[in-house]
Every structure is written in C-alpha cells, then in structure tokens.
Amino acid sequence: MHIDALTLTDFRNFKEAKLSPERQINLIIGDNGSGKTSLLESIYCLGSGRSFRPGTHKQIIRHDTFSFTIFARGTDEQGDKHTLGFQRDREGLVKIRVDGDLVRRFGQMAKLVPVQLMTPETVELVLGGPKLRRQFLDWGVFHVEHRYIEAITGFNHVLKQRNSLLKQRLQSSESAYWEAKFVELGEQVAKERKGYWNGFEPVLQERLKHFLPQYQFKIQLKQGWDAELTLREAIERNKSAEERYGHAIVGPHKAELKMTANGEDVKAILSRGQLKLFVAAIKVVQGEYLFAQTGVQCIYLVDDITAELDADSQQKFCEALIATKAQLFVSAINKGELPDIITSADTKMFHVEHGTVKEL
Numbered sequence: 551m552h553i554d555a556l557t558l559t560d561f562r563n564f565k566e567a568k569l570s571p572e573r574q575i576n577l578i579i580g581d582n583g584s585g586k587t588s589l590l591e592s593i594y595c596l597g598s599g600r601s602f603r604p605g606t607h608k609q610i611i612r613h614d615t616f617s618f619t620i621f622a623r624g625t626d627e628q629g630d631k632h633t634l635g636f637q638r639d640r641e642g643l644v645k646i647r648v649d650g651d652l653v654r655r656f657g658q659m660a661k662l663v664p665v666q667l668m669t670p671e672t673v674e675l676v677l678g679g680p681k682l683r684r685q686f687l688d689w690g691v692f693h694v695e696h697r698y699i700e701a702i703t704g705f706n707h708v709l710k711q712r713n714s715l716l717k718q719r720l721q722s723s724e725s726a727y728w729e730a731k732f733v734e735l736g737e738q739v740a741k742e743r744k745g746y747w748n749g750f751e752p753v754l755q756e757r758l759k760h761f762l763p764q765y766q767f768k769i770q771l772k773q774g775w776d777a778e779l780t781l782r783e784a785i786e787r788n789k790s791a792e793e794r795y796g797h798a799i800v801g802p803h804k805a806e807l808k809m810t811a812n813g814e815d816v817k818a819i820l821s822r823g824q825l826k827l828f829v830a831a832i833k834v835v836q837g838e839y840l841f842a843q844t845g846v847q848c849i850y851l852v853d854d855i856t857a858e859l860d861a862d863s864q865q866k867f868c869e870a871l872i873a874t875k876a877q878l879f880v881s882a883i884n885k886g887e888l889p890d891i892i893t894s895a896d897t898k899m900f901h902v903e904h905g906t907v908k909e910l
C-alpha cells in the first residue's frame with residue numbers, strides 16, 4: 551500500500567499536521583528537533599502499533615494533551631482505497647479503525663501497512679540480541695502469510711504457561727498438556743520460519759554480492775534446537791536441564807540467525823559503515839521479497855540516510871530503494887546532503903519546522 555494522506559494530531563511536537571505524500575519518493579527536510587523522525591515514527595506506528603524509539607507510548611502523546619491520533623488514507627496494489635485510524639490515550643486505551651470499522655486486533659491494520667525502517671540504530675539487527683532477529687523474521691513470515699500470527703501468538707502464550715509450570719517445578723497432567731501444545735505450535739512456527747528463510751536467503755545473497763562484493767556471506771537460520779531432532783526429542787533430551795533452570799531451553803523462542811562474512815562473525819569483520827550497508831541490504835530485500843511473494847509493496851522509512859555511509863554505499867542503497875518502486879520517506883537536515891539520485895528523481899519535499907509541515 552502507499553499513503554495518499556496523513557494527518558497527525560497531538561503526536562510528539564505536532565499539534566496538527568497534514569500532508570499528502572507522493573506515490574514514490576518523499577523527502578522530509580528540517581533542522582534538528584523539528585519533527586522529521588516523529589513524522590516517520592507516526593507511519594511506523596501504523597504498521598507496528600508502537601514506536602521504534604525507546605520510552606513508553608505516553609511519551610508520544612504531545613505534552614499536556616490526553617491522546618494522539620494518526621489518520622491515513624491509502625491505496626493498495628489493487629487500487630482499492632483504505633482509511634486507517636490509530637489513537638492512544640494516556641490511560642493506554644487504544645482505538646484502531648480500518649476502513650471506518652473499529653477493530654480489536656492490531657494485525658488487521660498492520661497487514662495493510664508493511665513498513666521497513668532504516669535509522670542509524672537499525673544495525674542493532676546485527677549487533678543486538680537474537681530477539682531482534684526473530685522479530686525481523688516473524689515480520690517477514692507474517693506479511694507473506696497472515697495466518698502465521700495465530701501460530702506465533704499461540705506459541706508465545708504456551709511458552710509463558712510452560713515456563714511458569716517449569717519454574718514451579720510442578721509435574722502434572724497440566725504440564726503434559728502444555729508440553730504437547732508447545733511441541734505442536736513450536737514445530738509449526740519453526741516450519742513457517744524455515745519456509746520463509748529458504749525463499750528469502752538466496753535473494754539476499756544476490757543483493758549482498760552487489761552491495762559488499764568483497765565478502766562471502768553465510769547466513770543460517772538456527773531453529774532453536776538440534777536440527778537432527780524433532781522438538782519432542784529435543785525436549786526429552788533436555789528435560790533435566792529445563793527442570794533445573796526452570797524454563798524452556800529448547801524451542802523456536804531460541805531461534806537465531808548466524809551471520810558470517812568470509813567465515814567470520816559479521817560483527818567482528820565488518821566496519822560500522824559496512825554493517826549499515828549489510829543491514830540496508832536485508833531491509834531492502836525483505837520489502838522486495840514481500841512484493842515478489844504477495845504483490846504487496848511495503849513503505850520504506852529512512853532516517854538519516856547519509857550517516858556512516860560513503861558516497862558509493864549511499865548510491866547503491868538509494869538505487870536499490872528507488873528500484874523497489876515502493877513509497878519512500880527519507881529525512882535529512884537539508885536537501886543538499888542527500889545523494890543526487892534521490893533528489894533528482896520525481897520527488898515531493900516537505901519542510902518540517904517546530905511541529906508544522908509545509909509542502910515545498
């Protein structure tokens with residue numbers, strides 16, 4: 551989908567802001583603290599229900615007001631029009647409207663707005679903990695196969711129940727019940743992730759050959775238990791350790807992506823700028839792969855595109871972004887710092903100043 555109109559009310563430093571973005575490239579220009587990141591953050595919230603910045607949802611609500619609202623009109627790949635509304639107040643009450651109807655589950659909005667975010671912090675996908683890589687994987691699986699949300703939320707619920715019983719060191723018919731559910735949903739989650747990864751990884755390899763040709767990458771999905779065993783067998787083998795630790799030590803909640811370049815951990819061998827380009831490749835390909843599988847375009851949000859990337863890397867990244875033909879929102883302090891390829895394309899430019907947005 552792409553966004554045709556966006557209205558923010560009491561969101562961060564925006565009292566009210568309205569913009570009508572371009573179908574493809576949108577540049578968000580403004581000084582430090584003007585609201586560029588907040589604008590990207592509002593679109594991210596539509597796609598994920600939360601911010602990408604640290605802090606609570608209360609910090610998103612404009613100071614001295616009670617709730618924020620994000621309203622968007624968009625068009626999907628079939629040409630159908632949609633309206634989306636997302637409101638959250640200081641007491642945590644959330645209202646989500648899709649095409650005018652109040653919906654209970656966030657997934658109903660998220661599936662219409664697949665968003666890929668690139669900020670200087672996105673390298674955490676490699677440097678941070680495995681949870682971030684599992685979230686990245688689950689984003690991809692969910693957007694290609696929406697029913698995955700039932701398996702993953704079901705599994706997370708069962709994991710909590712099982713961990714609570716393991717912690718109490720209770721062996722009962724209840725434990726056997728949750729263990730059986732854990733195996734059933736755990737195998738399902740792992741199977742869906744594997745299916746996604748098998749399709750995604752070769753496409754990523756192609757992009758990496760272009761972005762970072764000096765390295766040979768190997769990126770393997772580790773499912774969270776010994777690949778030679780079924781989940782049931784892995785649990786049996788680890789029974790005494792799980793009882794000792796008081797939580798489940800095997801299962802898809804332990805899945806990980808192992809990433810090496812020329813045989814070494816990417817964290818140890820790639821420079822900071824190369825890591826950024828590596829993550830940029832992953833992000834671009836995740837959107838491209840989604841489009842190839844489903845015909846659905848994601849929206850790319852890029853904050854501070856130039857940070858840590860040299861001219862050649864910026865060029866490669868921007869070319870790849872433009873080639874997706876997806877809608878882009880790119881922020882910068884001034885237009886001059888952006889690569890020519892982005893500014894000379896057919897773009898719309900917005901100037902952000904003290905919480906107001908003007909189309910230039």
Ligand SMILES: Nc1ncnc2c1ncn2[C@@H]1O[C@H](COP(=O)(O)OP(=O)(O)OP(=O)(O)O)[C@@H](O)[C@H]1O
Pocket residue numbers: 561562563564580581582583584585586587588589608609610611612613883
């Ligand atoms: N809840 C809030 N209410 C009012 N203002 C807020 C709130 N949260 C943040 N702000 C202010 O909003 C402004 C915009 O911040 P934002 O991070 O979007 O700026 P930016 O244009 O991306 O800046 P930079 O170029 O420095 O990254 C900041 O001055 C910040 O203090």
